[in-house]
Amino acid sequence: MSAISQGSVTVVSASGDAQSAESGGGVPKSQKGVKVAKRGRSRVTNGTTLLPSIKDTYPSAAFRRYRDIVAALVSDAGGPELCGEMRKQLSRAFASCSVLREQSEAKLAAGVEVDIRAHALLCSTLTRLATKLGGLDRVARDITPDPLEYARNPELRRRLREAS
Numbered sequence: 720m721s722a723i724s725q726g727s728v729t730v731v732s733a734s735g736d737a738q739s740a741e742s743g744g745g746v747p748k749s750q751k752g753v754k755v756a757k758r759g760r761s762r763v764t765n766g767t768t769l770l771p772s773i774k775d776t777y778p779s780a781a782f783r784r785y786r787d788i789v790a791a792l793v794s795d796a797g798g799p800e801l802c803g804e805m806r807k808q809l810s811r812a813f814a815s816c817s818v819l820r821e822q823s824e825a826k827l828a829a830g831v832e833v834d835i836r837a838h839a840l841l842c843s844t845l846t847r848l849a850t851k852l853g854g855l856d857r858v859a860r861d862i863t864p865d866p867l868e869y870a871r872n873p874e875l876r877r878r879l880r881e882a883s
Contacts, residue, residue, distance in 0.1 A: 769811075781818050788814035792852065806852065813848040816841050 762768040769786055778786065792810035796802040802810075820841040827833050869875055 781822065784821065785814045785818050788817050792854075795854075796852075809848055809852050813845065813852060813854075816845045816848065820845060 763770065769789065770782075789807075789810050792813060793799055793802050793807065796806050796810070799807075820838065823833050823838045823841065827838075864875060864879065869879075
């Protein structure tokens, strides 16, 4: 296979033959047995990096927080295998706004003046993104005791009766 030039996509047929399709023309969607070569995709799409042009080896504190938020949101959605591209993009946008909001709140707590309009816009954007991600839905936690433990433990039975 030849190197991929900018503006073209290399595709690999089922037989392993490489073909090049200039952007604008491309490969017809109806063509069976054709898939985009993995090396023709970006590192972000392949999952080898979280953001383009960012080295993951020595990330900043803000990047580490961003990465943690994205990981938590993707995990909440069932993991990377079950998380579609749109949800991943919304999760990344939510993480970006969260990091910016946290930085703004840290400045505010330190007594530094912050742009309240920008902070309010971040909060509003986070609320809209959380709604789209389903993060504002409450999920009930299962607190049902183990039936055998309940039968063996009179103290547990007493506490549960008092709590209800």
